[in-house]
Amino acid sequence: MRFSNMKQAVFFSLLTGSLVQGQFPVATSITSANEILNGFVSFSIEFSSFPDFAGNNSHPNTFSDNLLENIRHLTGTKPYIRVGGNTQDYALYNASLPYALNGTFNPKRSLDYPTTIYIGPSYFESYSTWKDVKFSHGFNLGLGANTSEGWQTLLDTVPLACKALSDGKLYLWGYGNEPDLFSTAAQGPIRPPSWNESAYVWQWQNGTRTIHALVRQHCPDLARESEYGYMAPSHGGVGNRLKAHVSWAAGLNSGRNVRLYSTHNYISGATTPGVTLQSTLLNHTVTARSVNAQAAEYYRIVSLDPGAPPPIFGETNSLYNQGRPGLSNTFGAALWVVDFNLYAASKGFKRVHMHQGTNYRYASWQPIETNVTSIGTKPPYYGNIATAAALGRHEKVEVVSIPLTWHREAAYAIYHGGILSRVVVVNMRGYNTTVDGEGLVPLPNPPKRGSVEYSFQLGGLGKRAGVDVGVTVGYRQKVKVQRLRANGSDAVTGISWDGWSYNYELDQGRPARMGNVTTGEEVEVDGMGRVKVGVEDSSAALLVF
Ligand SMILES: *[C@@H]1O[C@H](CO)[C@@H](O)[C@H](O)[C@H]1NC(C)=O
Ligand SMILES: *[C@@H]1O[C@H](CO)[C@@H](O)[C@H](O)[C@H]1NC(C)=O
Ligand SMILES: *[C@@H]1O[C@H](CO)[C@@H](O)[C@H](O)[C@H]1NC(C)=O
Ligand SMILES: *[C@@H]1O[C@H](CO)[C@@H](O)[C@H](O)[C@H]1NC(C)=O
Ligand SMILES: *[C@@H]1O[C@H](CO)[C@@H](O)[C@H](O)[C@H]1NC(C)=O
Ligand SMILES: *[C@@H]1O[C@H](CO)[C@@H](O)[C@H](O)[C@H]1NC(C)=O
Ligand SMILES: *[C@@H]1O[C@H](CO)[C@@H](O)[C@H](O)[C@H]1NC(C)=O
Ligand SMILES: *[C@@H]1O[C@H](CO)[C@@H](O)[C@H](O)[C@H]1NC(C)=O
Ligand SMILES: *[C@@H]1O[C@H](CO)[C@@H](O)[C@H](O)[C@H]1NC(C)=O
Ligand SMILES: *[C@@H]1O[C@H](CO)[C@@H](O)[C@H](O)[C@H]1NC(C)=O
Ligand SMILES: *[C@@H]1O[C@H](CO)[C@@H](O)[C@H](O)[C@H]1NC(C)=O
DSSP states (O other): OOOOGGGOOBOOSOEEEEESSSSOBOOOOOBOOOOOOTTOEEEEEEGGGHHHHHBOSSSBOHHHHHHHHHHHHHHSSOOOEEEESGGGGTEEEOTTOSSSEEEEOOTTTOSSSOSEEEEOGGGGGGGGSSTTOOEEEEEOOTTTTTOHHHHHHHHHHHHHHHHHTTTTTEEEEEEOSOGGGTTTOTTOOSSOTTOOHHHHHHHHHHHHHHHHHHHHHHOGGGGSTTTOOEEEEEESOSSSSSOHHHHHHTTTTTTSOEEEEEEEEEEEETTOTTOOIIIIISOHHHHHHHHHHHHHHHHHHHHHOTTOOOEEEEEEEEEETTOOTTTTTSHHHHHHHHHHHHHHHHTTOOOEEEEEOTTOTTOSEEOSOOSSSOSEEOHHHHHHHHHHHHHOSOSSEEEEEEOOSSTTEEEEEEEETTEEEEEEEEEOOOOOOBGGGOSSSBOSSOOOOOEEEEEEEEOSOOEETTEEOOOOSOTTOEEEEEEEEOSOTTOSSOOEETTEEOOHHHHTTSOEEOTTSOOOEEEEOOTTSEEEEEEESSEEEEEEO
16 A cells, blocks of 8 residues: 555545634544554564564563553554664674573663674574564564674674564565765764765675575575565664765665564654753654654655665654663653554554663563562553554555644544544653653642543534545444543553453463543534544543544
């Protein structure tokens, strides 16, 4: 399915959104979007953290698997897992290492992950611990095309990776993480200043030819046209020295082996001045701008190559450098996850891999206990769950953004096979109930929580692409309401989706009913075809038709 928001096809007048108790009527023209891929709610796992997240044959990480199963329960598909990140370009192979990964930290390069890394044969066991998951393994281009030890690692690990990913486990390959930053990386440059798109493409072609030859030799089933391919170029963003469309023009996909155009995105940085929860993450305008800039780079590629593969976010999260405490790990970040993911879907991105790592502030879950972070389900996971619930189980899911007036709110219509199936409203007005918004110490007298009533006018008949889709929502029909809730945008615990908790301490990540949260709510479509729903500040509501 091609990405074609450019044509601004007129969407049928099924739905308009307006704020009843507010001052403004909104939502006018709605443009078409295309179907997302299955497994839209997916993850990227830092290469050096993968053994923590997945475990190994003798110690599989079943907590992680429970969290992935919850998403399958809602969408019908287990998330796709991309294994990669900065550390994939530091990893060398040591055949005699008796465990998965020997990582050495260099605080001058990063406090969050090792920058000197050896992996052993048992690293690849981590690809066998979760049922029905497809993986992308990221090979080392950083050192691989730079040092003889790195090149040897490629030769040694392709056979191990392809064997581990046989039997239906291969998603796509990755070769190099964020090559656009190789010569400028804050963690230390791994290419000279002359590094540019031509140099990248040359090395990429050389490496991927070698990978293909090794796959053919060791895993012939995976070398077939239908199985073999990459997500690329995995750029860190759109504003860096190397540009994806220039790499494309330089022949990145001349071998026609890039199956998904993968780009990475962060809204801003963990230590960037001026970043706040309300103005940066709980701000739909900021999210939309960030996604729009990525879509624009993709359009440049499509204009060069109309046959370019569909776009995904192969690695993304809120704030780069692993997130900021008090922002990326709060309930506010969960609301941001919903807005970002659904907006990305509305702009034609087909799948979103939210990036995870051990001890990362923006992680959806901490897979093991460490001396930095306790094992557990973290607030952003509830955003993944709410997104999955909103998309639902269907083969043809489309998301349309309903333009609203204020920065602090967003709404989406979700269609199953062209029929309106759900409406999501995200009220991103911040609301604190803890001292200094740190999520730890409750305020003795929290302020009154605001609430906004949203009203949607459901059109009767719709025509789209000449097909009469008929009345999709009956007047007087009851509509189910499910909510994403917490005490405030500053909450770091006590979060629920439709009355469920997925916290580790309750049932190791399996859904657990919370007795203190109202569920089973319904609203009614009135005789004028209008449906109203009140949405508290710092919460989201899903209307299920
Ligand atoms: C490889 O692993 C073996 C066994 O642990 C160790 O003795 C050796 O020093 C390692 N080599 C490197 C380069 O780390
Ligand atoms: C498997 O994981 C356990 C727990 O982390 C670890 O102690 C063990 O060394 C691992 N086994 C191998 C072969 O890496
Ligand atoms: C782990 O890596 C460090 C740094 O390269 C090295 O000094 C150490 O010997 C390695 N340990 C093993 C068991 O390979
Ligand atoms: C590909 O790169 C490797 C490692 O840098 C190098 O040894 C090899 O000669 C290159 N292949 C070609 C065809 O130049
Ligand atoms: C290899 O990487 C080092 C930095 O780690 C850099 O100084 C050197 O220029 C690189 N060589 C090539 C050929 O890219
Ligand atoms: C990259 O640099 C090389 C050597 O300076 C030059 O020949 C080539 O045209 C440059 N490529 C691009 C895309 O700028
Ligand atoms: C949201 O972001 C826009 C664009 O950067 C900015 O103009 C606006 O002030 C922000 N709104 C809030 C509530 O922070
Ligand atoms: C935390 O654990 C890491 C390795 O597991 C160790 O290097 C570090 O010193 C520990 N930090 C503290 C504060 O104990
Ligand atoms: C919540 O607390 C944070 C941190 O003190 C503050 O910056 C923010 O403005 C507060 N938000 C609201 C809605 O009061
Ligand atoms: C949320 O608020 C309720 C009641 O106001 C309180 O009982 C509960 O402990 C709070 N939850 C958290 C996680 O602080
Ligand atoms: C419900 O109970 C949980 C667990 O005690 C708590 O964390 C949460 O804040 C409560 N929710 C409300 C709305 O009181």
